[in-house]
Amino acid sequence: MDTQRPVLLAAGGTGGHLFPAEALAAELNKRGIPVELVTDPRAREYAGTFPARAVHAVESATFGSKSPLAVFRTAIKLGRGLGESMALIKRINPRCIVGFGGYPSLPPLAAAQLLGVPNIIHEQNAVMGRANRLLAARATRIATGFPKLTNVKPAIAAKAVHIGNPVRAAVLDAACPYVPPDEHGEIRILAFGGSQGARVMSVTVPPALAALDRGLRSRIKVVQQARAEDVDNATATYLKAGIQAETTPFFRDLPQRMADAHLVIARSGASTVAELAVIGRPSILVPLPHSLDNDQLENAKLLSEAGGSTLVLQDQFTPTFLTRLLTDLLATPQTLAAQAKAASAFARPDAAARLADLVVETGATSY
Numbered sequence: 470m471d472t473q474r475p476v477l478l479a480a481g482g483t484g485g486h487l488f489p490a491e492a493l494a495a496e497l498n499k500r501g502i503p504v505e506l507v508t509d510p511r512a513r514e515y516a517g518t519f520p521a522r523a524v525h526a527v528e529s530a531t532f533g534s535k536s537p538l539a540v541f542r543t544a545i546k547l548g549r550g551l552g553e554s555m556a557l558i559k560r561i562n563p564r565c566i567v568g569f570g571g572y573p574s575l576p577p578l579a580a581a582q583l584l585g586v587p588n589i590i591h592e593q594n595a596v597m598g599r600a601n602r603l604l605a606a607r608a609t610r611i612a613t614g615f616p617k618l619t620n621v622k623p624a625i626a627a628k629a630v631h632i633g634n635p636v637r638a639a640v641l642d643a644a645c646p647y648v649p650p651d652e653h654g655e656i657r658i659l660a661f662g663g664s665q666g667a668r669v670m671s672v673t674v675p676p677a678l679a680a681l682d683r684g685l686r687s688r689i690k691v692v693q694q695a696r697a698e699d700v701d702n703a704t705a706t707y708l709k710a711g712i713q714a715e716t717t718p719f720f721r722d723l724p725q726r727m728a729d730a731h732l733v734i735a736r737s738g739a740s741t742v743a744e745l746a747v748i749g750r751p752s753i754l755v756p757l758p759h760s761l762d763n764d765q766l767e768n769a770k771l772l773s774e775a776g777g778s779t780l781v782l783q784d785q786f787t788p789t790f791l792t793r794l795l796t797d798l799l800a801t802p803q804t805l806a807a808q809a810k811a812a813s814a815f816a817r818p819d820a821a822a823r824l825a826d827l828v829v830e831t832g833a834t835s836y
Contacts, residue, residue, distance in 0.1 A: 633817020
């Protein structure tokens with residue numbers, strides 16, 4: 470690959486899209502391959518530390534409302550983004566373009582396909598997202614974060630290669646062997662609900678832990694992410710129950726917090742599942758309900774079926790149910806250890822390197 474021609478990465482502004490793109494960028498940089506990032510104007514502010522030599526913004530939009538006027542406005546924005554993307558591609562002449570899903574990736578990848586530039590879409594979830602589905606037929610290659618995609622046609626599946634979800638260096642650095650809690654020792658529990666928090670965690674986890682047997686409560690140390698408006702109630706519940714707790718809206722060192730935990734309670738976004746597997750920690754996964762594609766449910770199913778987690782649907786996720794589940798799990802440290810081992814076996818810690826290899830191979834195609 471001509472290392473003076475960059476690889477252009479296209480990603481939305483959420484961690485689920487930017488984290489794997491960031492991991493790939495770091496791997497390509499190690500190989501001396503320059504990287505540039507394209508996203509939408511709103512997401513650009515979150516990409517300030519992204520390891521790219523340049524960050525570009527092009528117009529994009531999501532098809533939300535089905536009203537004719539809203540659809541028309543969205544189409545206009547996407548059309549504008551397509552034109553901006555074509556101009557950008559002609560200017561920087563990338564060897565390959567890699568899209569990580571989300572509507573901000575749609576104009577750049579569509580432009581690449583129209584211009585005949587080799588392009589890869591990376592699908593983080595077990596269910597292919599809407600933007601990637603629109604791009605899949607004309608993609609040069611499709612890289613997947615999970616062993617199978619549940620909603621694609623055979624022709625699309627034939628182009629797919631299981632790469633895994635690239636994880637940040639902080640995740641790889643945090644990975645270490647799992648040591649289950651001692652019979653009478655401290656039990657460390659981590660609960661979080663994604664980058665924006667999840668109210669269901671704040672209203673379910675504290676009362677569930679507070680209802681545990683006093684002997685268990687005295688051993689528990691919980692670290693919980695809670696939305697700012699929920700922090701005081703969660704903290705008060707833990708204090709009244711005599712449970713050591715740290716409750717805060719945001720963790721900057723989440724991978725290390727995962728590694729320190731004996732058990733993690735979380736949503737099942739693709740990045741979370743990948744990080745739990747690479748770090749090798751047992752988990753209770755509560756998929757975000759009512760999402761259009763049920764992607765978190767499918768992610769959680771695959772890790773659960775592999776033996777690496779316990780899947781709990783949100784309508785089952787009540788304090789009473791969680792108290793019973795935790796009582797059973799914490800009474801059998803060998804179950805936690807088996808889940809940790811299965812999660813590690815499910816992991817693809819070399820996903821960034823594997824995706825970089827695919828980029829180099831695909832980018833060698835002339836155009």
